Amino acid sequence: MSETRDRGDTLVALLSGPDQAGIVARVSGWIFQRGGNIIHADQHRDQEEGIFFQRVEWLPKNDARAEAAAFSEFASSIGMNVRLALSSHRPKFAVMVSKFDHCFHDLALRWKAGEFQGDIACVVSNHDTLRDAAEHYGLPFHHVPVTSGRKDAAEKLQLQIFTDHRVEFIVMARYMQVLSGEFLRALRRPVINIHHSFLPAFAGGRPYHQAHARGVKLIGATAHYATEVLDDGPIIQQDVARVTHRHGVRDLIRKGRDLEKLVLSQAVAWHAENRVLIYGRKTVVFD
Amino acid sequence: MSETRDRGDTLVALLSGPDQAGIVARVSGWIFQRGGNIIHADQHRDQEEGIFFQRVEWLPKNDARAEAAAFSEFASSIGMNVRLALSSHRPKFAVMVSKFDHCFHDLALRWKAGEFQGDIACVVSNHDTLRDAAEHYGLPFHHVPVTSGRKDAAEKLQLQIFTDHRVEFIVMARYMQVLSGEFLRALRRPVINIHHSFLPAFAGGRPYHQAHARGVKLIGATAHYATEVLDDGPIIQQDVARVTHRHGVRDLIRKGRDLEKLVLSQAVAWHAENRVLIYGRKTVVFD
């Protein structure tokens, strides 16, 4: 949301930890005393759980890297977890795809249009279908087949690719494979996923067919961080579209695609701008 | 949606039945040959199930009541179910309430503002709380306590009240009691209910607290026809509102109330105007 990206190397800190008196004053005081100028600051308290969250962006007087290190120490000294980023730093991310290509094209075009404060480093797919499209965008494409009983090997290869490309997070753009818990633990990087959502929810296959059979009047999509439990991770963004009896299953699927594009790309943009803090099963999004 | 309510006694027919060639031509031909003038007509085919649905509103040349009877016979002769209403007829309905009063006031004020093509005949409650409010609106109020082990007796009394007031359908305006299957079968009138909806869904009590704990970004409400299975009946209308981490449980509940008012009143308006056809577990809404 900031108009300030081009005005020098600012620092963004995402803080979280036990709520305590004076925390806002201490953080802003620390920055001020060292000549920093706060550009944006937003904070939140979860009063039931006694947790404090803050996103603060400032223009340091001193060298930004050195200041980041110093702030990190300071945050530890007051018992806060912190994630720090320089505004000049553009995190790299991988896009995982299968055959559905709507989210893939949407992400690639937004990236080329400069909508993300980060860069797609590579595309990984269990099919070779989107190789040409990826390469036309100038993106390295890795075909990693996932065959029955060989998922382990595939995941090892994927991990290697992510490490080689130095990606900081992964986006599942309608990647139609479940990631194993071991893989997620080995990754130690956030994974953003997208899935359809309905009121009521439908278990089992062919959810759009079920939704149509049930006559729902709204269909939705949810972007969340992937966890071992399918579609149960912390929610980043959600949206819905209206449908009527005049819409067939094909129409629902088409409207669902538009929702998936909008919701996933918004989640990626927020994540890349360090606007999302996870805690427990939920998120704070400083939009 | 019609602007035509005040221009004479039109007939509204809601037809449904097995799809067949020429059905539209036969219905409109029947009306035309008897000098009727179609004001509105809307139809729908469920192509998977082979069912045809039509809502047709026309100005008959002959006496409307006689024409209704003749049309009813004609519909049977071509194998169609039909529900017929004269535009001058305003169905009576009962409103069931407990202590939450937002939907109750909303319905009563919309009724007084002339938004419904029907009339509230009475208010039935398991508490005496809203007696004054109901009577101020000029509405008969019946207090029918529902005590443990005496639900049967209460339901018998409610049934008697509905019959005495000649209500044609019932609206549960946040009535906090489950209706028994026997009661619903004995009623033989549609019952419209409202409940909150979430993505994902939450089982068990205190759903707004659960939704807050899960960090949902949207909350919703669904109006549906009541069936024996709780909150599982055919959906009439749904809507959602956006929430963020800045909203506490109180805010979610407040936003939920606004959704419940809008969604329930829309469902009641459509039902009263004979715009809703139920089939299986879904509806066709000719809006």
Next chain:
Amino acid sequence: MSETRDRGDTLVALLSGPDQAGIVARVSGWIFQRGGNIIHADQHRDQEEGIFFQRVEWLPKNDARAEAAAFSEFASSIGMNVRLALSSHRPKFAVMVSKFDHCFHDLALRWKAGEFQGDIACVVSNHDTLRDAAEHYGLPFHHVPVTSGRKDAAEKLQLQIFTDHRVEFIVMARYMQVLSGEFLRALRRPVINIHHSFLPAFAGGRPYHQAHARGVKLIGATAHYATEVLDDGPIIQQDVARVTHRHGVRDLIRKGRDLEKLVLSQAVAWHAENRVLIYGRKTVVFD
């Protein structure tokens, strides 16, 4: 949005003024050094105009009234305008109505439901139509006819009523008279108004008829602070609803009423909670 209203006497300050280095640190430092505990804080910079805005809510260690006075002095000393309120303080407001009653009932019912952090002190109308309704809600009703050539006298009387009731702001709930510039200047209190909005806009009378003739697909409503120029004041909230060719003028008007209720009541709630800062022709809403 806060869940904290009942936990003691907090202070809310709305600050605005020329942006300057260290402003967040100085404000939070001042509060911290005097033993206060910040509950919520939100700030905004208009970088084009170099203005800083902050809403900060804290639990003071000392007597809240005394602390408010001290903070006011402090704010002046750093060149900031400030508006201060104790959380225990419930501002009184007047509701101005004519004959349309949908916004009036909506405000009265939300007030009774405890949705506002403030109280309706009186109802003022140029017609006597809503006297009974107002008195049923327990609200003093003042009939101030506005006759041609006697607007001056009416405005003097209205001013007197507002002063007598100690109202801090005024809500025009579809009050169908334009307030004169002199009146607004003499009032020295904010006035919140609601009007319909269309894409494109329509000048002249009967806007819903014009919108219908133009075939718009969306209708809207805007709540704003009243200024001398009609419907041109700083915008607080806006919303829209979808319409189709199937909707007649009556339907547009009905949907417009729902929008007006939702948009106006949201604006009133935010204003009463000291969440709205006006500057120039726009607002910052700390929701």
Next chain:
Amino acid sequence: MSETRDRGDTLVALLSGPDQAGIVARVSGWIFQRGGNIIHADQHRDQEEGIFFQRVEWLPKNDARAEAAAFSEFASSIGMNVRLALSSHRPKFAVMVSKFDHCFHDLALRWKAGEFQGDIACVVSNHDTLRDAAEHYGLPFHHVPVTSGRKDAAEKLQLQIFTDHRVEFIVMARYMQVLSGEFLRALRRPVINIHHSFLPAFAGGRPYHQAHARGVKLIGATAHYATEVLDDGPIIQQDVARVTHRHGVRDLIRKGRDLEKLVLSQAVAWHAENRVLIYGRKTVVFD
């Protein structure tokens, strides 16, 4: 919206003309008597202007082309204007672009994904910027510079290109040139345009900057048929997105791009499926 595209050659007729008794019966009767089977039918009456509109889709018993000709004669005989299309017919359309490419990519990808019942025949631009992108999609690209004082010649060339490619309609995908009245008259084909919309409207340049300065809470986009008067043609579709004081001009523009993509592509889809009827300054959209 139909699921029926692949089940043989259906006919779609869009009828409009003076309202008259029995019109629905006559149309459906004509189809039925010739062995046709109506798949979808939707009609509308503008009761103020006394105009009847119908979209009817049927599976003819006889050869579809011959049946289309016969129906056309029949429609004339009852005083109706008619536009007829075979479901197997995919209209060709041209896309006009300048340098902004978001709507262009969106249209091209939806076309490749099979979302339109029609085909992009060529891309025409006053700049050479998007040549590579167009050709990658397999689309002929024509660079027609529009230089001061030479607009006439450019428009002649464009007209020739459209005729050569046999396009049936034109889509201005953020084409930043005004089409002259002469050109539009010579075209004799519908032109769909997209523009931003605000509440209130803003005249003059840099509308997003104006909207930001005015502090609007919603921004919108409108797709309409182009007429000589800029942005004044019959509206096909509109949508809005919510913004706050936290959004800068860049954010408004980015959100505006998403709206433009969704609204324009929906308008193109409806037009290609023969769902839009223009009359006077408005449309009927049979969705």
